[in-house]
Amino acid sequence: MLNIVLHEPEMPANTGNIGRTCVAAGARLHLIEPLGFKLNEKMLKRAGLDYWDKLDVIVYDDYADFQKKNPGAKIYMATTKAQKTYCDVSYEDDCYIMFGKESAGIPEEILVDNEETCIRIPMIGDIRSLNLSNSVAIVLYEALRQHNFETMNLEGHLHRLHWKSE
Template identity: 50%
Template sequence: MPFHIVLVEPEIPANTGNISRTCAATGAWLHLVKPLGFRIDDRELKRAGLDYWPAVKLEVHEHFGEVREKLSGARFFYTSTKGLVPYTEFRYRPGDVFVFGKETKGLPEELLRENMDCVIRIPMGTAVRSLNLSNAVAIVLYEALRQTGFPGLVLRGKGVDGTDADEDGADTGMGDNGPAGAAGRSLSGTAGTDAF
């Protein structure tokens, strides 16, 4: 069951285009809630998504209530700088829904107040008000994917010599408990060092 990314009234086409590419790469659904700050056929939107648009599972909704109705059995998480709990503190499940607000204002405060037990935040310093929307989506989505074992995604690539990690006996970091922590692998792939 795929994750769902919901953008409520996104304003910047390049951000939505980048997010669409992330959704195509991960199999996540992308839901856009009107009004949009651009047209779906916007040149910047299409350029940011490159040639991956055919792989994007996209739905456009007239209002947020449509999303709630369509995904009524799913768990919703609302991402905001006003959140009290870091996004890493929750245990995600396939099919969860991650909601993000518009670039200039975030999610409506009323929506956040009604759902404070499911409002998550990405920790950051005080020099900026917020992260770029496409970066925030990628951070949260990939944490959910990591927690669920990256379902349907290719975990290992070919090395520079074209050899699979499993073929040359390298420690892949995968075991009964999932990926090894960063402290368990060095840059050379040797387990048990603190190279990171």
């Protein structure tokens, strides 16, 4: 199982969207407090639609609590400050992919301690960053692709309608 970690997320709509993506991808969501919203907030539930109750989510008091409860975890840090892109690494089955809060990203002191596992999404020009929920989807689905989308539905089915021509 892949793990998505949000370090102090601020916007309930982003976290709701990410929760929905985690349900669709079979990933666990880890939330590191403080959060910029309450978990029962309407915007969070609206963005997550009716998937929030299916979400495997764990909440931590702070980063130290997260580290204590996940000793030895392989954690990739998504940051615009990384030298490697998200496609340059091989994601382990049970790895963690961490994203920072919308306004500031992952704190510099955490990044410095984990520089070898920092990854970035390439962007053109002076763009500061992508939307958090988009960033999570991009990196999570690359990790899933590397594992051949195991246990996921790979085929869709069209419903053939009989159209009446006049």
